[in-house]
Amino acid sequence: MSNRVVEGRMVTPGKLAELIEGEPAMETEDIEDADRTCPDCGGDVLSVGYMPSVTEFVVGYKCQECPWSETDR
């Protein structure tokens, strides 16, 4: 587990995936630092790989400072 601070709150990989996806993911990998900055605020961006369903794996990106997020879909 690699908990990180996002928008002032400590989140687990599962919680981060839920923030990005809008609902809980089945499986999540560890949170990593994405090599990019937020297009909205310039803040640091985290990435987390997760499985929203048994047949799908996506990498989600989430800004640590603001609500911006996206996935690699």
Ligand SMILES: [Zn+2]
């Ligand atoms: Zn941001």
